[in-house]
Amino acid sequence: MSRLLTFLLLLTVLVNSASASGAGQVLHRGNGAEVQTLDPHKAEGVPAANVLRDLYEGLVSEAPDGRLVPGTADHWEISEDGRSYRFHIREGARWSNGEPVTAQDFVYGLRRSVDPATGSKYAQVLAPILNAEAVIAGRKPVEALGVRALGERELEITLKAPTPYFLGLLTHSSTYPVHRASVEKHGERFSRPGRLVSNGAYRLVEWVVQSHIKLERNPYYWKDAATHIDTVYYHPIENASNELKRYRAGELDLTEGIPLQQFRWIRQHLGEELRVAPYLGTYYYGFNLTQPPFRDKPGLRRALSLAIDRELLTAKITAMGEKPLYSWVPEGIPGYRPVELDYAHWPQSRRNAEARRLYAEAGYSRDEPLTVELRYNTSENHRKVAIVIAAMWKQVLGVRVRLINEEWKVFLQNRKQKRITQVFRAGWIGDYNDPYTFLEILHSRNGLNDSGYVNPDYDTLLDRASVEQDPEKRFELLRQAEAIALADHPVIPLFGYVSKHLVKPWVEGWQDNVLDHHYTKDLRILPH
Amino acid sequence: MLYYALKRLLGALPTLFLLLTLAFFMMRLAPGGPFDSEKSLPPEIQANLDRKYHLDEPLPAQYLRYLGDLLRGDLGPSFQYQDYTVNELIAAGFPVSARLGLLAMALAVVLGVALGTLAALHQNRPADHAVMTLAMTGISIPNFVLAPLLILLFAVHLGWLPAGGWNGSRWQNLVLPVIALALPLVAYIARLTRGSMIEVLRAPFIRTARAKGLPEHTLILRHALKPALLPVVSFLGPATAAILTGSVVVEQIFGIPGLGRHFVQGALNRDYTLVMGVVIFYGALIILFNFIVDLLYAVLDPRVRYR
Numbered sequence: 019m020s021r022l023l024t025f026l027l028l029l030t031v032l033v034n035s036a037s038a039s040g041a042g043q044v045l046h047r048g049n050g051a052e053v054q055t056l057d058p059h060k061a062e063g064v065p066a067a068n069v070l071r072d073l074y075e076g077l078v079s080e081a082p083d084g085r086l087v088p089g090t091a092d093h094w095e096i097s098e099d100g101r102s103y104r105f106h107i108r109e110g111a112r113w114s115n116g117e118p119v120t121a122q123d124f125v126y127g128l129r130r131s132v133d134p135a136t137g138s139k140y141a142q143v144l145a146p147i148l149n150a151e152a153v154i155a156g157r158k159p160v161e162a163l164g165v166r167a168l169g170e171r172e173l174e175i176t177l178k179a180p181t182p183y184f185l186g187l188l189t190h191s192s193t194y195p196v197h198r199a200s201v202e203k204h205g206e207r208f209s210r211p212g213r214l215v216s217n218g219a220y221r222l223v224e225w226v227v228q229s230h231i232k233l234e235r236n237p238y239y240w241k242d243a244a245t246h247i248d249t250v251y252y253h254p255i256e257n258a259s260n261e262l263k264r265y266r267a268g269e270l271d272l273t274e275g276i277p278l279q280q281f282r283w284i285r286q287h288l289g290e291e292l293r294v295a296p297y298l299g300t301y302y303y304g305f306n307l308t309q310p311p312f313r314d315k316p317g318l319r320r321a322l323s324l325a326i327d328r329e330l331l332t333a334k335i336t337a338m339g340e341k342p343l344y345s346w347v348p349e350g351i352p353g354y355r356p357v358e359l360d361y362a363h364w365p366q367s368r369r370n371a372e373a374r375r376l377y378a379e380a381g382y383s384r385d386e387p388l389t390v391e392l393r394y395n396t397s398e399n400h401r402k403v404a405i406v407i408a409a410m411w412k413q414v415l416g417v418r419v420r421l422i423n424e425e426w427k428v429f430l431q432n433r434k435q436k437r438i439t440q441v442f443r444a445g446w447i448g449d450y451n452d453p454y455t456f457l458e459i460l461h462s463r464n465g466l467n468d469s470g471y472v473n474p475d476y477d478t479l480l481d482r483a484s485v486e487q488d489p490e491k492r493f494e495l496l497r498q499a500e501a502i503a504l505a506d507h508p509v510i511p512l513f514g515y516v517s518k519h520l521v522k523p524w525v526e527g528w529q530d531n532v533l534d535h536h537y538t539k540d541l542r543i544l545p546h
Numbered sequence: 547m548l549y550y551a552l553k554r555l556l557g558a559l560p561t562l563f564l565l566l567t568l569a570f571f572m573m574r575l576a577p578g579g580p581f582d583s584e585k586s587l588p589p590e591i592q593a594n595l596d597r598k599y600h601l602d603e604p605l606p607a608q609y610l611r612y613l614g615d616l617l618r619g620d621l622g623p624s625f626q627y628q629d630y631t632v633n634e635l636i637a638a639g640f641p642v643s644a645r646l647g648l649l650a651m652a653l654a655v656v657l658g659v660a661l662g663t664l665a666a667l668h669q670n671r672p673a674d675h676a677v678m679t680l681a682m683t684g685i686s687i688p689n690f691v692l693a694p695l696l697i698l699l700f701a702v703h704l705g706w707l708p709a710g711g712w713n714g715s716r717w718q719n720l721v722l723p724v725i726a727l728a729l730p731l732v733a734y735i736a737r738l739t740r741g742s743m744i745e746v747l748r749a750p751f752i753r754t755a756r757a758k759g760l761p762e763h764t765l766i767l768r769h770a771l772k773p774a775l776l777p778v779v780s781f782l783g784p785a786t787a788a789i790l791t792g793s794v795v796v797e798q799i800f801g802i803p804g805l806g807r808h809f810v811q812g813a814l815n816r817d818y819t820l821v822m823g824v825v826i827f828y829g830a831l832i833i834l835f836n837f838i839v840d841l842l843y844a845v846l847d848p849r850v851r852y853r
Contacts, residue, residue: 427578
């Protein structure tokens with residue numbers, strides 16, 4: 019017995035790491051899933067983007083309300099034809115090791131981002147830049163990219179066509195500069211504590227995988243004097259219920275999400291701290307247009323869309339303030355008025371009547387009903403939505419729906435192969451604040467077009483919009499495209515997402531914005 | 547004894563080999579790949595990534611490459627955490643899981659054996675019923691119910707202990723997860739101990755010891771406990787290996803950076819190398835602990851001799 023215990027106790031003596039305690043203002047943020055990499059050119063997903071926004075700064079940055087503001091470039095000129103941008107790097111811009119940030123750093127970063135050898139998954143964001151697509155495809159050398167330094171602090175970017183949303187793209191992590199010397203010294207794994215040199219308001223101090231990422235203020239940041247929070251911890255907590263408990267226990271100052279099941283309780287007890295705001299994202303169902311029963315059946319697809327009572331769905335099922343969606347592009351993009359489905363303002367009874375008529379026209383009836391499989395990725399929330407929609411289809415039309423939930427990667431593979439999938443769940447969060455980020459999904463050559471939608475008129479309008487210089491005309495072309503897609507019903511828009519956070523009352527400076535970007539440098543902690 | 551140990555360890559190699567082969571091919575059978583995401587990659591970039599991680603080679607070639615790397619002790623780069631290698635992730639995660647697991651195991655053995663013995667000595671009396679009721683409750687409440695309850699009570703309402711996090715293994719962060727991990731084990735060990743203790747107490751050699759007039763505590767501690775622990779020890783081997791490699795549920799709920807989470811997240815993300823690494827590591831540990839258990843048998847039971 020004693021020997022057994024000694025043996026166990028001996029094994030217990032393991033490496034202990036001391037816990038450090040920082041002075042000054044400390045912010046603890048819940049951050050969803052664990053960050054996969056802090057290499058800005060390889061990163062993907064919201065959690066990594068949150069941390070990278072604190073670590074790095076692009077040429078352009080964002081204000082707390084989401085407006086574009088100068089970042090590392092303090093001003094810029096855009097040529098008459100809208101194809102050439104000249105950025106002036108601000109004088110005080112420094113890396114976290116004190117070295118100045120130069121135009122060459124941006125050239126290096128942008129080239130690295132599109133370099134096929136980097137293997138970036140988001141290189142496509144840079145596609146508007148001259149020759150970017152050819153470089154990504156390996157048809158041209160990286161030097162061909164339309165980016166050049168005109169001196170230490172002047173950078174010229176040439177586009178293949180005028181791109182009105184280009185400045186917005188420059189807040190995306192795939193456009194961040196990287197510190198050349200440390201990338202060349204440490205290679206692929208330069209983005210680790212002790213190696214990572216960054217140019218944003220914070221620098222990386224500690225990263226314990228699945229525990230936390232710790233950042234401290236970068237004293238060389240050009241606006242460091244305006245930064246209040248000295249240390250920020252990002253805690254990866256996938257499960258929103260666990261996150262809520264840690265928030266309630268006072269271990270987190272703000273959460274990345276809200277557990278749906280507890281939403282009512284939260285509204286009652288933590289209502290003051292709850293921040294729900296429109297989010298630039300759509301929740302939709304897609305049809306597989308390459309197979310029966312939905313191939314060449316726009317009427318049937320329209321019938322299924324009509325039969326869904328979106329008001330009921332958002333009021334009773336999702337119930338967090340989501341907006342019923344009757345357009346493909348969600349609201350909230352400055353200057354763009356989304357096109358609505360023609361039945362957007364019909365009462366549901368009229369929609370149902372029309373749905374039944376179209377359903378019968380497509381050759382189905384109560385006796386010979388449509389049987390359809392609805393696939394969604396495993397999640398309690400997706401299941402709830404699917405059950406309700408299946409019930410609506412059954413009630414209004416008599417459609418027999420088989421619900422199939424699949425693990426994420428299985429689901430994606432089936433969706434992309436377009437063989438067995440018939441109706442699938444999908445969602446998309448805008449990469450940048452422009453309708454194109456949604457409209458391009460339905461372009462016949464887009465990697466997200468899992469419906470297999472092909473309409474040459476639609477493609478032509480999008481292609482024309484890409485080269486249109488006048489922003490108003492461009493939006494008009496995009497609206498025409500949106501109208502075509504809505505009429506064809508390759509997808510059923512269901513509702514617009516909302517962003518949901520809990521923010522402690524002592525966190526000042528938090529502002530809701532449609533992209534849900536919140537820079538730590540803009541926050542401060544009040545005495546409490 | 548030494549010969550036996552060598553024989554056992556060599557005999558474990560084919561098992562391990564079979565395990566890793568099965569794991570390798572089963573992992574590849576799962577639909578989807580490590581780089582699949584909602585947005586399809588341009589084919590050129592997909593091809594680049596595949597080439598970089600040798601996913602473009604035929605499966606047998608990949609397998610041989612993996613075996614070669616493994617022989618050099620290299621478990622490869624993680625597909626998911628691109629800034630780290632699998633070796634680094636295991637080296638960082640294992641001490642965490644192990645520390646948690648060993649504390650829980652130590653607590654469970656001490657409490658479980660004590661309670662089990664107590665129950666056996668008071669067989670069918672109130673103390674016995676109390677312990678066994680507790681044990682049944684402990685076995686039937688799963689971790690994922692127990693852990694949130696503990697957090698709600700001690701962290702959210704009373705505010706005595708943190709609700710999660712690791713914090714470089716401060717003791718406050720250890721208390722709740724250790725309890726959550728240990729309680730079901732306490733219950734199981736208490737039942738095992740009680741059962742075998744009751745049996746041992748009826749054995750002739752105990753009757754003889756009693757007849758010699760040995761005091762009750764000497765009788766229990768010196769003579770009865772050792773043989774009574776044999777079933778507990780055989781349970782401890784695989785259980786220790788399992789608990790050392792991390793409890794997925796407890797690590798998830800308390801946000802602890804251990805191995806268990808890598809296993810599940812790795813599988814969901816098709817992080818082939820990470821899953822393989824954890825499987826091999828876990829397999830080796832199980833084999834090792836079963837071996838240790840067999841050696842402990844010799845210590846505990848004078849009838850067992852290895853040659």
